[in-house]
Amino acid sequence: MAVSREDKYEKIIDAAIEAFAEVGYHSCQVSKIARMAGVADGTIYLYFKNKEDILIKLFTERMGEFIQLIRSKMESCHDTRSRLRTLVQTHFTHMENNRSLAMVTQVELRQPNVSLHNAISGPLRDYFRLVEEVIKEGIRQGEITSTVDIRVARQMIFGTIDRATTDWIFARSERTLSKDIDSLMELFAGALGLPNEEKQERERKSKITM
Amino acid sequence: MAVSREDKYEKIIDAAIEAFAEVGYHSCQVSKIARMAGVADGTIYLYFKNKEDILIKLFTERMGEFIQLIRSKMESCHDTRSRLRTLVQTHFTHMENNRSLAMVTQVELRQPNVSLHNAISGPLRDYFRLVEEVIKEGIRQGEITSTVDIRVARQMIFGTIDRATTDWIFARSERTLSKDIDSLMELFAGALGLPNEEKQERERKSKITM
Amino acid sequence: MAVSREDKYEKIIDAAIEAFAEVGYHSCQVSKIARMAGVADGTIYLYFKNKEDILIKLFTERMGEFIQLIRSKMESCHDTRSRLRTLVQTHFTHMENNRSLAMVTQVELRQPNVSLHNAISGPLRDYFRLVEEVIKEGIRQGEITSTVDIRVARQMIFGTIDRATTDWIFARSERTLSKDIDSLMELFAGALGLPNEEKQERERKSKITM
Amino acid sequence: MAVSREDKYEKIIDAAIEAFAEVGYHSCQVSKIARMAGVADGTIYLYFKNKEDILIKLFTERMGEFIQLIRSKMESCHDTRSRLRTLVQTHFTHMENNRSLAMVTQVELRQPNVSLHNAISGPLRDYFRLVEEVIKEGIRQGEITSTVDIRVARQMIFGTIDRATTDWIFARSERTLSKDIDSLMELFAGALGLPNEEKQERERKSKITM
DNA sequence: AATGAATGAGCCTTCATTCAT
DNA sequence: GATGAATGAAGGCTCATTCAT
Numbered sequence: 075m076a077v078s079r080e081d082k083y084e085k086i087i088d089a090a091i092e093a094f095a096e097v098g099y100h101s102c103q104v105s106k107i108a109r110m111a112g113v114a115d116g117t118i119y120l121y122f123k124n125k126e127d128i129l130i131k132l133f134t135e136r137m138g139e140f141i142q143l144i145r146s147k148m149e150s151c152h153d154t155r156s157r158l159r160t161l162v163q164t165h166f167t168h169m170e171n172n173r174s175l176a177m178v179t180q181v182e183l184r185q186p187n188v189s190l191h192n193a194i195s196g197p198l199r200d201y202f203r204l205v206e207e208v209i210k211e212g213i214r215q216g217e218i219t220s221t222v223d224i225r226v227a228r229q230m231i232f233g234t235i236d237r238a239t240t241d242w243i244f245a246r247s248e249r250t251l252s253k254d255i256d257s258l259m260e261l262f263a264g265a266l267g268l269p270n271e272e273k274q275e276r277e278r279k280s281k282i283t284m
Numbered sequence: 285m286a287v288s289r290e291d292k293y294e295k296i297i298d299a300a301i302e303a304f305a306e307v308g309y310h311s312c313q314v315s316k317i318a319r320m321a322g323v324a325d326g327t328i329y330l331y332f333k334n335k336e337d338i339l340i341k342l343f344t345e346r347m348g349e350f351i352q353l354i355r356s357k358m359e360s361c362h363d364t365r366s367r368l369r370t371l372v373q374t375h376f377t378h379m380e381n382n383r384s385l386a387m388v389t390q391v392e393l394r395q396p397n398v399s400l401h402n403a404i405s406g407p408l409r410d411y412f413r414l415v416e417e418v419i420k421e422g423i424r425q426g427e428i429t430s431t432v433d434i435r436v437a438r439q440m441i442f443g444t445i446d447r448a449t450t451d452w453i454f455a456r457s458e459r460t461l462s463k464d465i466d467s468l469m470e471l472f473a474g475a476l477g478l479p480n481e482e483k484q485e486r487e488r489k490s491k492i493t494m
Numbered sequence: 495m496a497v498s499r500e501d502k503y504e505k506i507i508d509a510a511i512e513a514f515a516e517v518g519y520h521s522c523q524v525s526k527i528a529r530m531a532g533v534a535d536g537t538i539y540l541y542f543k544n545k546e547d548i549l550i551k552l553f554t555e556r557m558g559e560f561i562q563l564i565r566s567k568m569e570s571c572h573d574t575r576s577r578l579r580t581l582v583q584t585h586f587t588h589m590e591n592n593r594s595l596a597m598v599t600q601v602e603l604r605q606p607n608v609s610l611h612n613a614i615s616g617p618l619r620d621y622f623r624l625v626e627e628v629i630k631e632g633i634r635q636g637e638i639t640s641t642v643d644i645r646v647a648r649q650m651i652f653g654t655i656d657r658a659t660t661d662w663i664f665a666r667s668e669r670t671l672s673k674d675i676d677s678l679m680e681l682f683a684g685a686l687g688l689p690n691e692e693k694q695e696r697e698r699k700s701k702i703t704m
Numbered sequence: 705m706a707v708s709r710e711d712k713y714e715k716i717i718d719a720a721i722e723a724f725a726e727v728g729y730h731s732c733q734v735s736k737i738a739r740m741a742g743v744a745d746g747t748i749y750l751y752f753k754n755k756e757d758i759l760i761k762l763f764t765e766r767m768g769e770f771i772q773l774i775r776s777k778m779e780s781c782h783d784t785r786s787r788l789r790t791l792v793q794t795h796f797t798h799m800e801n802n803r804s805l806a807m808v809t810q811v812e813l814r815q816p817n818v819s820l821h822n823a824i825s826g827p828l829r830d831y832f833r834l835v836e837e838v839i840k841e842g843i844r845q846g847e848i849t850s851t852v853d854i855r856v857a858r859q860m861i862f863g864t865i866d867r868a869t870t871d872w873i874f875a876r877s878e879r880t881l882s883k884d885i886d887s888l889m890e891l892f893a894g895a896l897g898l899p900n901e902e903k904q905e906r907e908r909k910s911k912i913t914m
Numbered sequence: 915a916a917t918g919a920a921t922g923a924g925c926c927t928t929c930a931t932t933c934a935t
Numbered sequence: 936g937a938t939g940a941a942t943g944a945a946g947g948c949t950c951a952t953t954c955a956t
Contacts (some may be wrong), residue, residue: 558726
């Protein structure tokens with residue numbers, strides 16, 4: 075079957091996510107991934123250069139999809155506040171729906187390993203760029219104070235989301251990530267000087283009236 | 285001599301910081317630390333349970349001192365804004381002055397390892413508590429909107445500082461961390477609803493007059 | 495087609511000679527031979543039992559041809575000296591003209607492997623027998639001292655030729671093998687007590703006269 | 705003990721010789737050598753860089769001693785014939801007394817491996833030099849025809865000895881190497897034009913008389 | 915207390931061979 | 936006959952830790 079090959083690749087990626095989340099990258103034997111994917115050890119090496127390559131490809135691929143998902147969700151947004159909310163919402167929901175992937179992203183991928191770091195920095199920079207685009211658009215639209223330092227603002231947004239996700243991963247409680255979105259948005263709105271929602275609502279209406 | 289023992293312990297910690305920063309925790313052989321500390325391999329084990337214990341003790345000790353340093357610097361601060369600024373300032377300056385330690389803190393300590401994580405969580409929670417105290421005090425003093433979610437606000441503050449530090453560690457440019465403090469404080473002030481500095485000045489004066 | 499089958503077999507043998515000579519038997523992957531022969535990996539196993547079998551068949555076949563070649567060239571020789579010279583000459587020329595094969599013969603086939611050794615010993619013994627036949631005939635004809643130990647003499651002749659060939663394979667210089675033939679023959683003639691050429695010439699003439 | 709370290713090194717070398725001779729270099733696991741030497745696997749790597757290094761050091765060391773042995777035995781020889789006989793005799797006796805080493809030398813060390821070949825070529829060249837010195841001295845003393853090509857003569861002597869040794873290693877019979885010495889010497893003497901022993905004896909006597 | 919030689923557990927990867935198509 | 940994707944066995948080496956001195 076033509077699908078078979080692609081199937082196997084995905085099977086290995088999926089197995090690796092579960093395996094890494096379960097026992098950690100370092101303690102995870104390649105044979106465990108193979109077993110979980112239902113393939114032979116050697117088969118792994120027909121699709122991946124080595125164990126690290128699995129982690130890299132896994133991240134690159136899933137992160138790419140993730141960023142695409144956020145972008146597509148943001149398309150219907152007309153202001154910075156909703157864009158930011160969509161970003162946070164999508165990020166949190168995605169992590170909640172893919173807890174093993176979140177585990178890998180928040181924990182396993184923080185390996186202090188040069189080649190891993192290099193491989194990861196690409197997709198990570200894409201995410202950074204996405205956040206900065208939202209900020210820039212906000213400034214252009216006059217929603218965000220123009221004095222804001224874009225890089226620093228991005229560090230705040232990403233750093234906060236990232237920290238919240240990591241805390242959630244390590245927390246034993248059943249608390250969801252999503253229920254912090256309002257509090258978070260309040261902070262972001264205040265930090266960036268976003269117009270409050272009533273004001274924005276009023277402005278939108280007046281626009282329509284005109 | 286009693287000093288000798290303490291000396292050796294510190295020597296090993298210092299050597300480990302440099303060694304971990306240089307080649308990374310995993311690639312760093314215990315014998316390298318021993319060599320850099322000027323002791324025999326076996327001597328390490330008179331002071332530390334194992335390799336991981338060096339990393340843990342190193343972090344616990346330095347983090348404790350670090351938190352103490354921030355607390356003492358904050359003592360002379362009379363409002364939330366200056367407390368926060370002192371915290372950020374001290375954090376950034378300390379990292380800039382101890383780049384190897386920063387490397388270890390931001391990179392090496394992110395090992396996805398359960399026992400390491402547990403050992404680290406103590407001092408980390410101390411830091412979190414410190415940040416949350418500042419926020420609580422701000423709310424109590426009416427400087428911070430009382431609707432703010434303390435945990436989320438702490439995640440923002442810590443997450444942002446942490447991300448900025450990590451970015452700085454990995455950046456090749458000569459940019460310092462410190463020169464982002466103003467931009468950062470602007471964001472924090474907006475997020476927490478801190479009174480702007482002129483207003484605060486006015487209020488302080490009126491207090492004195494009264 | 496019947497030819498096709500034979501063709502493919504030869505193609506694989508030829509590819510193997512080049513491949514083994516290039517990277518050595520152990521480092522040579524079966525897939526490399528397949529690629530160089532223009533067939534699929536699996537096809538190899540339709541013609542050969544396994545990788546070692548290629549080496550064995552290769553040697554057996556080429557060695558057989560080689561011995562045949564020497565025998566046919568020797569047919570026109572009427573005395574031991576010319577027979578020996580023909581043997582050495584043909585051996586050296588053949589190696590010079592088939593450097594890759596020489597590489598395999600002198601280097602790759604020296605694998606310390608029991609089954610390989612057993613398989614090789616057949617054709618090798620054929621060669622030994624050929625040399626010993628020349629010696630025996632020499633003794634019978636009175637050209638070689640009858641006290642000569644045939645096995646030892648054969649060891650000398652084969653050992654010397656073999657050593658010279660190995661030296662040539664590993665030498666970086668452009669020196670040919672063939673130009674050592676005269677020196678070599680001088681040694682062999684002395685060792686075996688062969689009549690010098692003038693004397694032989696005289697004897698032959700007197701024979702004819704009689 | 706000061707000896708201990710050297711002891712262990714020798715123990716490993718000795719064990720390796722036996723192990724390689726028994727199952728062959730490639731099939732021989734490092735752990736087997738360790739077991740036979742009575743040390744831990746890791747200990748091997750305190751004395752040798754890797755498995756190949758054992759083979760190299762083994763050969764270099766034993767070959768050096770071997771060459772020294774031959775040289776010292778030859779010191780008391782006053783003519784080429786006795787020097788050659790001593791060389792052959794010592795070579796054969798040494799191989800007979802160290803069958804495992806002979807196995808390694810004649811079989812395992814013929815691996816077609818570049819780094820191995822390079823490491824081996826040094827001591828091998830030393831042996832070649834030794835043989836060539838004997839030939840040169842013979843020419844200088846007028847015992848060997850001056851028209852002899854030294855390199856080719858060396859190839860004959862070494863090649864013959866080497867072939868005889870290899871044949872002996874692979875032979876199943878109980879035949880010793882040593883009993884071929886006379887036959888061999890006869891061939892060498894003839895090849896090099898050495899004066900026969902009676903003649904030499906006569907010359908020596910006449911010298912004394914004068 | 916200090917040493918450092920010795921230990922030995924542990925795993926990624928290769929590649930000859932198979933077999934479903 | 937031909938293919939080539941899939942298989943899975945097998946082992947050299949590292950290095951944290953120990954312990955006799």
